[in-house]
Amino acid sequence: MPIPPLWRVIYNMNLIVPAELCEPPSEALMFRHLLMVSKYDLLYSNLLFCQEDMVDLYYHYLKSKYLFDFVDDIVTQREKGYFLKVSYIRTENINNILENIRAV
Secondary structure (H helix, E strand, C coil): CCCCCCCCCCCCEEEHHHHCCCCCCCCCHHHHHHHHHHHHCCCCCEEECCCHHHHHHHHHHHHCCCCCCCCCCCEEECCCCCCCCCCCCCCCCHHHHHHHHHHH
């Protein structure tokens, strides 16, 4: 079986993150860390879920805070994948969130 080229990455599953989790009381660095780990370690596609009229607002907010680097797309309809159900992302709960995602 041939080895696939290094530049080709096949993502396993979608991680759907509610857009409200990028706002306070969540910590921006922990939000970015969560998306980085899910994208590069777990090979998930990171989708940000928000209402249709809020897409531009969240896009500009994430770009201004440098949080859009690991977001693959902003979606307005429910997609297949793991929907992240937490109230906030902070230092004290980031390890629990990552353990739950790894267990899926």
